[in-house]
Amino acid sequence: MTLLLWRRAERDPVPRTSVFEELALPLLPALYNVAFWLSRNPADAEDLVQETIVKSLRGFQSFEPGTNFKAWIFRILRNTYLTSRSGLAALRTVALDDELAEAELHPEGAIDRGTPELNFIRLNDRAALESAMEALPPPLLEVILLCDVEEMKYREIAAVLDIPIGTVMSRIARARAALRQALESRV
């Protein structure tokens, strides 16, 4: 009996919680940043991150080592957001129109080839970009945050949002078209 216990201890010298700490702690700033963008206030963002950590800690046994932890924990954050007060409010006011026809998704003018260029300087205007991002509907904001800020690949974003890769691609294009239009309208 003692021998068996000793062998078991040798096989698993680092507690799972210690592994969780190592994986989760470096992601806290990113989780908080995305949580704040989505919930739009510090108190809700704190609650969201804290609940995410509690849920992921509780469910860590189901995390498969060697798979993508960042996508796993961001998926928990996102699902927690969707069931939060601010997430439910966002869902009520925003229709997910991925089912719309391609022509409706990209109306004429979404890419304006008649204009030589969008004023490139505006793309470096951080305040203007922040305002444009604030105006994005949550489904477009979350996808652009995961792609550009968190530098996730499309397949990782698809796993976080539980949507097909094609939908990820079209949502990102729509988010950028919306940002571009918002920047242009500031002139």
Place this chain on the structure above:
Amino acid sequence: MTAHLTPDLLSALADGELSAQQLAQANDHLAACPACTAQALEQSLLKSGVARAGKRYVLPPDLQQRLMRLTAAPAPRLAESGPALRASASLRFGLTGWAAAAVLLLAFGGTAIVEHNRHDAQVAAVREDALATEVFDQHVATLAASLPPQVVSTDRHTVKPWFQGKLPFSFNLPDALPDGTTLDGANLSYLRNQPVAQLLYSIGRHRVSVFVRQRTAPTAPDFNAEDAGFHVIVASSRDLEIAVVSDVDPARLSAFVTTFRQAQTEH
């Protein structure tokens, strides 16, 4: 000329998500279409702009502390409910059995503590290495860049106010610098996903970068590192962590760090 690139393809091009075949076709089209080339450039600029603007909210230190305690708390409970307790439940054969269980508990407890301390030291070493590498990389990138600093001034009363509204904390710049040391300017930069001040000094002809950020770990020890002839010194003041990197003589760099650190306690 082939058909214009769709918004989806232009986006995926900026994200590096096109297949080899799609990429070849897109490149063929871009070579002949200035309009799509301008759009592709715009998409890339938009992507990098969003990446910068999106890093907007900084994790409050008190929340970080709470979450760190939260993730650390279950460890002892798991250890208690692990092999040692299961052993005590099965060893029901009198005093000898209980004594054996107690010895086992002590042995496992001691091993766990030693293992935990060793593990903490390893994690701390990895974090120090990562910070030193990041600081070193940013300094070298600054030296290699042909652009001037975002704020160019030798006057500390110009450089420090420039950070107002850009950083969620403040810091002091030393008034009296060691001989041969001058302030050149500063950049707003990022370390470990947090906004930091990158102050640029010269000691003689050697360039020095000083990264100042809010301290996130209350017990973070000071440390020195060396990489490719550059010295990195990381020191803490009451609320700030200061990481200094340069290829100057370590003694002069150390004297400079002492001056800079002392300035943080002045009002």
